[in-house]
Amino acid sequence: xxxxxxxxxxxxxxxxxxxxxxxxxxxxxxxxxxxxxxxxxxxxxxxxxxxxxxxxxxxxxxxxxxxxxxxxxxxxxxxxxxxxxxxxxxxxxxxxxxxxxxxxxxxxxxxxxxxxxxxxxxxxxxxxxxxxxxxxxxxxxxxxxxxxxxxxxxxxxxxxxxxxxxxx
Numbered sequence: 001x002x003x004x005x006x007x008x009x010x011x012x013x014x015x016x017x018x019x020x021x022x023x024x025x026x027x028x029x030x031x032x033x034x035x036x037x038x039x040x041x042x043x044x045x046x047x048x049x050x051x052x053x054x055x056x057x058x059x060x061x062x063x064x065x066x067x068x069x070x071x072x073x074x075x076x077x078x079x080x081x082x083x084x085x086x087x088x089x090x091x092x093x094x095x096x097x098x099x100x101x102x103x104x105x106x107x108x109x110x111x112x113x114x115x116x117x118x119x120x121x122x123x124x125x126x127x128x129x130x131x132x133x134x135x136x137x138x139x140x141x142x143x144x145x146x147x148x149x150x151x152x153x154x155x156x157x158x159x160x161x162x163x164x165x166x167x168x
Contacts (some may be wrong), residue, residue, distance in 0.1 A: 005147060012061055012140065019054045023047055045122040049130040056137020063144030088157055091149035098142035103136040 021090045030043035075086050114128040 008140075008143070009064070012057055012064075016054060016061065016150040019050055019057070023054065036052045042122045045120055049120075049125075049133070052130065053133040053136070056133045059137050060140025060144050063141050064148060066148065067141050068141075070090050084153070084156055087106065088150070088153040091145060091153050095142050095145040096137045098145060102135050102142060105131070109135065135161070137166065 026043050026047050030040055030047065033040040033043070057069070075083055075090065078086050109128050109131045113125065113131050118127040119125065120127055120130065
């Protein structure tokens with residue numbers, strides 16, 4: 001299992017780096033082509049789709065690094081004895097939300113976007129392909145939440161707390 005997680009870490013970082021490089025090249029080409037009079041209408045749309053995909057892959061990495069948005073006040077209003085339960089519950093709810101959004105975006109993509117046969121204007125690409133970025137992003141966020149928040153917090157619930165006089 002650890003090899004799979006390490007592979008996912010490497011995959012996200014490599015794909016993110018490749019996307020940044022491609023995005024950089026496309027934006028440079030867009031600027032150069034505009035200045036020398038070449039029409040490159042595909043660059044704007046391609047850059048937009050790559051940026052969205054990069055954002056969602058980055059969201060998974062943000063979860064891994066603990067840099068995501070969190071509302072801590074909902075945890076700290078409880079007494080100290082209850083906080084770890086509330087933190088675990090909050091992480092589980094966040095993971096369930098990611099699973100729900102991932103599922104709903106897949107269903108929407110299959111039933112509405114792909115079913116309508118919508119195509120992107122400049123690239124002629126089926127719109128179901130760019131829409132998949134949302135599903136990928138929420139899937140990665142859900143996996144990362146499970147990895148770095150849900151499982152560690154649930155394990156923490158079953159550990160005995162140490163006090164000044166020894167174990168409880």
